[in-house]
Amino acid sequence: VPKHYETDLESVLIPNGMIRDRIDRLARNILEECTPHSEITLLCVLKGAYLFFSEMISVLMRLNVDRPNPVRIHVEFVRLSSYANDVSTGHVRILGLNLAGLYGKHLLIIEDIVDTGRSAIALLEELRRTEPASVRFASLLLKKSPHWNGFRPDYVGFIIPDAFLVGYALDYNEHFRDLDHLCILNDEAKAKYQVSLTSNPMAALLMSGQAAAVAGVPSSS
Ligand code: PRP
Ligand code: MN
Ligand code: MG
Structure with missing residues (x-):
């Protein structure tokens, strides 16, 4: 753990090496189940x-080199x-x-975490506007959250306890994405990097996505 983050963390939950080992395993499972299609997005x-x-994608590319029937991989992004x-x-x-780019494709959604499951369901709903050939969902983490809506990904790296995790690209208000291990944030750090949604209404609006509506701009969705 880099020194500047030491005082913000309760503990390391999953070290980087263990994350990568697990992804190697997941990638092999994914490729095994890919054989019928020669392409995946x-x-x-x-x-x-x-x-x-x-x-x-690095592991899939490496595995593909030795495969008798490699799988063509395409990439798309969504925020x-x-x-x-x-x-x-x-x-x-x-x-x-890119709805048009997803039409007729065999999709594999790549998420870091399913917590309440709301993001997953919202994305799957949105994907119904196009017609993918198939949709599967891989999440590195599935949290045992009391707010979980029951959405179960097809591929899960680790099932984790109900604690707020940062690192390995997971953030707390955009901090800690550059931490290589998955760590549990302590309460002091939560307070230190907290954004006040009452004293900063604009931040609250932006974060909840309502700014355009409030400003009188028609919502794009
Ligand atoms: C986080 C996380 C997942 C989602 C999971 O994203 O990366 O996408 O929330 O939570 P849910 O199951 O309760 O919906 P966030 O909205 O923080 O955006 P980010 O990926 O840019 O950090
Ligand atoms: Mn996210
Ligand atoms: Mg986030």
């Missing part, structure tokens, strides 16, 4: 999934955002989804 859910996605501090606002903003 990985849809990376930004920002939290960028490291999981990049590690996953989903719904958190303020450590709570889901319940409003999932979806930006930059």
